[in-house]
Amino acid sequence: MIDYFSDPFYEVAHTFGKFYREVGQYEEAERMYEQALAGKEKALGPNHTSTHSTVNNLGLLYSDLGQHEEAKRMYDQALAGKEKALGPNHTSTLATVDSLGQLYMDLGQLEEAKRMYERALAGFEKALGPNHTETLITVDNLGQLYMDLGQLEEAKRMYERALAGKEKALGPNHTSTLITVHNLGLLYSNLGQHDEAKRIMYDQALAGFEKALGPNHTETLTTVDNLGQLYSKLGQLEEAERMYERALAGKEKALGPNHTSTLITVDNLGQLYSKLGWLEEAERMYERALAGKEKALGPNHTQTVITVANLGQLYIKLGRLEEAERMYERALAGKEKALALGPNHTSTLITVDNLGQLYSKLGQLEEAERMYEWALAGKEKALGSTASVKGAEQEFSMPQV
Structure with a gap:
């Protein structure tokens, strides 16, 4: 048996960890990185640049797995060590800075x-x-x-x-x-x-x-999922369903059922089922996505709020107008608050427009008029006078660079 705690085998473990992460075998990658880190800390010390490299790569792995707190802890540790050992402008330091940027993106x-x-x-x-x-x-x-x-x-x-x-x-x-x-x-x-x-x-x-x-790598599945969204926009719903089901099965196997990337596909399936008139199935998908996102990302993350808004639209189709109003108002408050969005972001305007339609159905005409005027003014400013802001919101899976 190889002793990964002896030089140079901790470097072999690090290399295998990187390989397993690249091919999507995340459990094996984590095992290799942890052995490499233990070996490097013992042989080289916690402040050696090689040790920092493994810490950084553990951060990348945890980010892939949607374990954002663990990822941030690794990145912060790696960044502090690299800045001290190499300086703030060394390329290795900057690579960790870039990875932190990706993590903050994931966190909204x-x-x-x-x-x-x-x-x-x-x-x-x-x-x-x-x-x-x-x-x-x-x-x-x-x-x-x-x-x-x-x-x-x-x-x-x-x-x-x-x-x-x-x-x-x-x-x-x-x-x-x-x-x-x-x-x-x-x-x-x-x-x-x-x-x-x-x-x-x-x-x-x-x-x-x-x-x-x-065909089953997470990068491939990300493109499959986004193709599903494209087919849905084109009205090719059978093709969309085929893409989503392939993406969901692959992500559940590779990442687990509660990973944020998996939940994005669950949410997108909910939208497709809603378009097909399969409202009970849509509700089941949305509720699964919402519960998972609230646990993984929190109730006010932009991804969570998107699912809240989509539930609002579904409740309108089901005739559950009071529940729809509750969902839309929660979504609007979340989007206005989010630094990423604000009152004139296209995602915010979709919810504003949908609230206008809901208030109109409820006979609250002054409120409806206020929403419509807000949506129109924001749309013309953000998108131009010919753009539309109506409809549900799709979530694109972004690939890891």
Whole structure:
């Protein structure tokens, strides 16, 4: 038996941990990283840069598993150690800063995420240049941030910069390049350019991930889930159901039933069932998603609030108007409060518009008028006079860069 607590076998354990994480075998990855960390702390000490590297990678693993508190503890430990040992602008330090940005994104703390990404980008550009792959990964992550903020032109600028650089440096079929391709597909979907989104996500991203990583890798399943959303928008509901069921089965096996990525697919299935008129099934999906998100993310996280709003819309279809009003008012309060959204974000405006419709049904015409005027003014400011803000809210799974 290999003694992972002796030099150099803790490095072997670290390498195996990285391999297992990359192929989605998370339990094995955790076991290897924990053995590597114990070996390094004993042989090298807790403040050695190699020890910090394993701590950082444990943070990445916990983030993959949706264990956000554990991930943050690892990242904070790694960052403090790297800043002391290597300095605040060393590329290894900046990689942890970037990872913290991704964690804050997952937690819905977008202002903190932006601060981390901007620090990482400025540091990478200075240390490595604007076209280095590490720099481009942060550029891509900033694109995701701008997507979440509804700043779609900024997101497009980031993604196009990242894609051009990655294609040149890594080639069109590298998994990092494919992640950016996938993100561009999401952007085109948000812009209403569905044919372009389908071409990019299906012909390029999904085919590339299946070839490079296999059909059941979490990156592949993320694209499958988002293709389900695209088919739903196009009215191809059988195709959407097939995509969602494949994504859900794969995520439940790879990540577990209560991982936030799994719950996003559960929520999306709820929306599909609602469209199909399968209202009891939709309610079951939404209630599962809401319970899981409240436990994992808290009651006021933007992802939780999206499910609350979707439950409100379902209750209207079921004729349960008082429950719908309670859900919509909770969702609106949450979205207005969220730093990421605010009163004029498109997600907020969807709930405002839906509240207007509900108040109209309830005969509360003054309240309905106030909601409609709010929605119209916000829509024209944020999207232009021809855009629509009506409907349920879909959640895109974002790939890990």
